[in-house]
Amino acid sequence: MDKELKRHYTLLVDFLGHVMGPDYEIALHELKDDSNEIIAIASPILSVVYPPTLVLIFISLLAPHLPDRISRGAAIGALLTSVLCTLTANGVAIPLVESLPLYDLGLSWLIPAAVFGLAASLLRGHAR
DSSP, X not given: OOHHXXXXXXXXXXXXXXXXXXXXXXXXXXXXXXXXXXXXEEOTHHHHHHHHHHHHXXXXXXXXXXXXXXXXHHHHHHHHHHHHHHHHHTTOOOTTGGGSTTGGGTOTTHHHHHHHHHHHHXXXXXXX
16 A cells, blocks of 8 residues: 555544544554554544643643643643543443533543643742
């Protein structure tokens, strides 16, 4: 398979992984010449990594001069929430996770990210 075709299929795997959600794992295999090469995988790990990554990208684009502690705090809040939501979506019963604001939209990490970022901003004198 040529590089351009692999790139298009890889994008399709990523898209399907996001659309279908954490209950599905999408894998693209190349079976040509008995190589059995795995080209791309989309799995629940994306549900964990995606929110803190979005937070860091959003902060770096809109407020690049914010202190690092705020970015880190917001990313930690998003990461903790995304881990809990991914575990819940994969059958681990965690009380109150499904009652988080914006849970049904897959955006329950937004408020914890803002709260953790705000908490980190209040710790300005306590760093180091």
